[in-house]
Amino acid sequence: MRPEPGPNSGRASGLLGLGLKSETQSQALPVPDTEDLLPQDENTEDLLPQQENTEDLLPQKENAEGNGIENDTEDIGEKILASNNHSAAFLEEGDLLPSKKRNAIKCRYNSCRWPKGSDGLVSIPYTVSRAFNSYENRMIEGALGGFASKTCIRFVPRRSERDFIRVENRAGCFSSLGKQGGRQVLSLNKNGCVYTAIIQHEFNHALGFKHE
Numbered sequence: 001m002r003p004e005p006g007p008n009s010g011r012a013s014g015l016l017g018l019g020l021k022s023e024t025q026s027q028a029l030p031v032p033d034t035e036d037l038l039p040q041d042e043n044t045e046d047l048l049p050q051q052e053n054t055e056d057l058l059p060q061k062e063n064a065e066g067n068g069i070e071n072d073t074e075d076i077g078e079k080i081l082a083s084n085n086h087s088a089a090f091l092e093e094g095d096l097l098p099s100k101k102r103n104a105i106k107c108r109y110n111s112c113r114w115p116k117g118s119d120g121l122v123s124i125p126y127t128v129s130r131a132f133n134s135y136e137n138r139m140i141e142g143a144l145g146g147f148a149s150k151t152c153i154r155f156v157p158r159r160s161e162r163d164f165i166r167v168e169n170r171a172g173c174f175s176s177l178g179k180q181g182g183r184q185v186l187s188l189n190k191n192g193c194v195y196t197a198i199i200q201h202e203f204n205h206a207l208g209f210k211h212e
Contacts (some may be wrong), residue, residue, distance in 0.1 A: 076197050079175045083192035087172030091156065093211055095174040097185075112178035112208060114163075116152070124165060124206075125158035126186075131169040136194050140167060143199035153207065165206055173198050178208035 036079040048196050076165060080095050083136045088196075092098055124142075128137060163184050173193035175186040186202055188194055 076201060080198060083189050084172035091174050096205060097174055099175045114179050121152050121154050123154045123156050125161040126155050126165040126167060126169045129159045129169055139194050140199055143196045146200060173202055175202040175205040177205055
């Protein structure tokens with residue numbers, strides 16, 4: 001049995017035919033903007049603790065003179081050449097004194113080698129000029145001590161030995177190649193050569209090692 005149309009059925013169908021909504025239709029509620037409902041975030045940069053500069057926290061490394069910063073990234077060769085720019089000595093390969101007694105390549109009867117003792121150690125006497133202060137002396141002693149921990153080389157203070165190395169404060173960083181006989185000068189300028197790596201570099205020359 002078909003229900004009879006109500007009094008407003010014709011009006012409703014007419015409105016629907018025009019594409020309009022009937023007053024009897026339920027209307028959708030407006031959806032509020034979610035941005036208005038959510039709390040605004042504070043600036044995270046203001047909430048996070050500021051990171052301190054690590055360079056300000058790390059201890060600075062002093063140089064040999066105790067009044068500056070040693071640049072570990074600088075090449076040893078560059079430091080040596082920079083110091084030797086003021087040297088009047090004639091140097092081979094940048095920091096080698098030419099031999100006056102023999103050919104730099106040949107070594108007759110092992111005369112350019114420091115002898116090994118019966119104890120299996122190669123003891124090399126040396127002296128240090130009084131121009132170096134106590135801090136610089138400790139730098140030199142510490143650098144030479146590094147040879148003893150890894151090799152049979154022992155640099156020992158001179159007593160009365162005829163052949164020895166004399167460390168002096170001359171203009172530049174340089175050494176002779178191998179044992180020369182008698183007193184042989186090894187220069188470590190106070191204003192650019194008293195670094196562990198440079199000290200060991202020049203003493204390696206005095207041992208007879210050339211540049212690679």
